[in-house]
Amino acid sequence: MNRINSSGEKQEQICRRVALVTGAGRGIGRAIALALAQQGDFVIVNYNGSGEKALETLKMIESAGGAGEVYGCNVADFDACGAMIKDLVARHKHIDVLVNNAGITRDGLLAGMSEEDFDRVLEVNLKGCFNTMRHLSRQLLKQRGGRIVNLSSVSGIMGNPGQANYCASKAGIIGLTKSAARELGSRGITVNAVAPGLIETEMTEHLPEAVREDMTRQILLKRAGSVRDVAQTVAFLVSDAASYITGQVISVDGGMST
């Protein structure tokens, strides 16, 4: 099997698991891509708007001795996701791991939230997970195995003022995860969700200080988490060590949702 590295060279690919991580150009997705590559997976670094950053992620993977490729695709687009999965399966013959990490926020109070902001967040966060899972599940059923991890959020468990759209999308991901786990389990496919709390990324860097302080007060460990905290949990869930875990929501939130 061949692959194209970040320098555009064709290289022989040793037989390893293929892992697709959506939104892996930056933030938590990048950390997950690096963690999976470190475990030996060939990582498809998906991006939408941040092509340069996705290439940076790939270079980081390669500098650490790993392998992968970048792939631009808007996860909110059902047909584009279908085309991406078809192309990846045609070239790699198998996809073993799917991590649905791509996500956005469009915060605002319910009373003033625009229909567009509600729809867009649902389209990317929830329908994006459906789109990739829908197109990949037939392949995983054929393979009789595979791992899916979806990024939910503490907000999907507890709710959060100013985030009705985001919380609805992240709660929806939990239902989607549990249903898929029930449908796919008999073929050895595990489906789990990870629900991070306050994690330091671009998504949270513009939070008003008062909101950050209020959240930190609710965190038992009294501090925000790192992208590595989330990535290590995802890496565990797709590893052999987690082969008997499915349909679960694992909170990585310093005890915030306890």
Ligand code: NAP
């Ligand atoms: P981030 O830094 O804002 O990164 C978001 C990622 O999603 C980017 O890589 C972005 O890619 C990708 N993305 C957005 N729209 C996309 C689309 N239509 N198609 C493909 N990719 C798309 O966010 P983060 O903090 O790393 O969050 C990652 C995930 O964890 C999200 O699902 C988020 O909801 C969840 N989460 C985060 C926290 C937190 O505190 N940070 C807490 C709980 C849950 P491009 O730049 O290429 O568009």
